[in-house]
Amino acid sequence: MSLRVTAVDLADDPECGEATAIMRLAGRTDTPDLPVLSQRRYLSRLRNPQVGERRLGFLARADGVAVGTGLLVLPDERNRDTAMIEVHVLPEHRRRGAGRALHEHLTGIVRGEGRTTVLATTSESLPGGPARPGHGSAFAEALGYRRASTAHGQALDLDDVPVERLLSQATPHTAGYSPVLWTGEVPEADVEDIAYLNGRLLLDAPTGELELEAEKPDPSVIRAYERGYRDKGGTLFHAAMRDDATGRLVAWTMIEQLDEPVSWGWQQITLVDPAHRGHRLGMAVKIHNHLQVRAKAPELRHLHTWNSAANTHMMAINAALGFRPAGATIDWQRRF
Ligand SMILES: CC(C)(COP(=O)(O)OP(=O)(O)OC[C@H]1O[C@@H](n2cnc3c(N)ncnc32)[C@H](O)[C@@H]1OP(=O)(O)O)[C@@H](O)C(=O)NCCC(=O)NCCS
CATH class of the missing domain: 3.40.630.30 (Gcn5-related N-acetyltransferase (GNAT))
Structure with a gap:
């Protein structure tokens, strides 16, 4: 299997559509207790940086098929030593290295910018709450991240x-x-x-x-x-x-x-x-x-x-x- 990570042209509707479709399908698996967000909402997240930050999108293709997507948020005013990373892989393509490949690509860019801290967010179950598979946390732990804070979701x-x-x-x-x-x-x-x-x-x-x-x-x-x-x-x-x-x-x-x-x-x-x-x-x-x-x-x-x-x-x-x-x-x- 050939695995390739490429930058998404954020002005290109079909490429952005591929990225956001993966985010939606991943979300359905990772937070099944929450609604699946609209394509429009995900698109807006890709294309609308907040004041003083850049956003870069990526796709991972396995044998040419888009199986994962990554988002890199680079603050340029405050927290210039920091980057935020998001990686989503289609549920049926997990545990085949796409997540790691995206992560390596994104952290390569982070290092190239001289940044030293990477933040990432994952979802897990809470005692008494609905089941969530927690794949992201296992991934983050395997890649050497440490828990910095926990937010309790409530419905x-x-x-x-x-x-x-x-x-x-x-x-x-x-x-x-x-x-x-x-x-x-x-x-x-x-x-x-x-x-x-x-x-x-x-x-x-x-x-x-x-x-x-x-x-x-x-x-x-x-x-x-x-x-x-x-x-x-x-x-x-x-x-x-x-x-x-x-x-x-x-x-x-x-x-x-x-x-x-x-x-x-x-x-x-x-x-x-x-x-x-x-x-x-x-x-x-x-x-x-x-x-x-x-x-x-x-x-x-x-x-x-x-x-x-x-x-x-x-x-x-x-x-x-x-x-x-x-x-x-x-x-x-x-x-x-
Ligand atoms: C996290 C996620 C991106 C991983 O994608 P993936 O393509 O399955 O990741 P990889 O196959 O490259 O896994 C790399 C390593 O992470 C660990 N890992 C990943 N998923 C795991 C799981 N479900 N259980 C245990 N370990 C896991 C393993 O050590 C794995 O290496 P191995 O398969 O050789 O044992 C995917 O599960 C996902 O999209 N989750 C939802 C979004 C999210 O939480 N993203 C992470 C935060 S940015």
């Missing part, structure tokens, strides 16, 4: 959330703060506050042993994310809490409704400014967003979220909402 059926009870429990503690709701883009008047909260994420949310620099508060980061998001389809539902005294947004959360299937969404970032913690704003802001989603997108029924296992506070909020264990997402790190 929720929106109908099961006791919104009224949770809101009435939180409200007595949130005097002096007012909920603000919107869908889509962050209003211009609030984008600096949101950029500040977004920039705190890496500082505040435990990331285990991952060595990454914090993001600087920068509205252009938010706008670039939104531009990328428009390309993916889907809808962003935001809720924030405004400090009535200063007019600033001090708590923020976001739910991302998938373009396909629309019954699924990701519970994304939730963050409370440290100076405003202790007022149940984390719970309040999430509940307000659930109320917004119920009103505007009743077809959205299932949420999935990820939290560092070390983030006991957010895990407690999620447990109160009714989230149950799904799979684990492991971040791996290797120095070259």
Whole structure:
């Protein structure tokens, strides 16, 4: 069997289609409890780098047939010594060396750029959660990566959330703060506050042993994310809490409704400014967003979220909402 790895021309639709079709089929096997994401969404991941990074795509062909794909993310502003690697191989072609060949090709480029740290992410089962085969973790271990952090995936059926009870429990503690709701883009008047909260994420949310620099508060980061998001389809539902005294947004959360299937969404970032913690704003802001989603997108029924296992506070909020264990997402790190 001849195995060849080549770069994907990201402007070439058929080649990108081959790469994203492999990602979709691999995803169905590796995270069977999650929906298969749309081709459009995968394409957007390939083609839309975030601010200050490059993305390179690759295909592995066995006897001319595309059996695996790789994505290399190269940050050029912060974390310039680091690269993120993704490798996906079609389930029926695994354990024949395609994964290793892609990995060697990608890490060759990483070394050529003088970078010394490679990060990769895999999925595994969690106790009490649905079965996941965990092939990626076995692969990462075999290739000398070490576990840097574990995020606990959790799943929720929106109908099961006791919104009224949770809101009435939180409200007595949130005097002096007012909920603000919107869908889509962050209003211009609030984008600096949101950029500040977004920039705190890496500082505040435990990331285990991952060595990454914090993001600087920068509205252009938010706008670039939104531009990328428009390309993916889907809808962003935001809720924030405004400090009535200063007019600033001090708590923020976001739910991302998938373009396909629309019954699924990701519970994304939730963050409370440290100076405003202790007022149940984390719970309040999430509940307000659930109320917004119920009103505007009743077809959205299932949420999935990820939290560092070390983030006991957010895990407690999620447990109160009714989230149950799904799979684990492991971040791996290797120095070259
Ligand atoms: C991880 C993945 C890319 C491996 O692809 P692959 O083509 O099967 O990998 P290889 O055949 O090159 O395997 C290389 C070595 O990894 C280890 N390995 C890979 N899969 C394994 C598994 N399921 N169980 C145990 N060891 C495994 C073995 O040591 C293997 O060498 P060997 O077959 O000679 O024993 C593939 O399973 C996949 O697409 N998983 C989902 C995505 C993912 O998690 N990617 C990894 C993070 S970037």
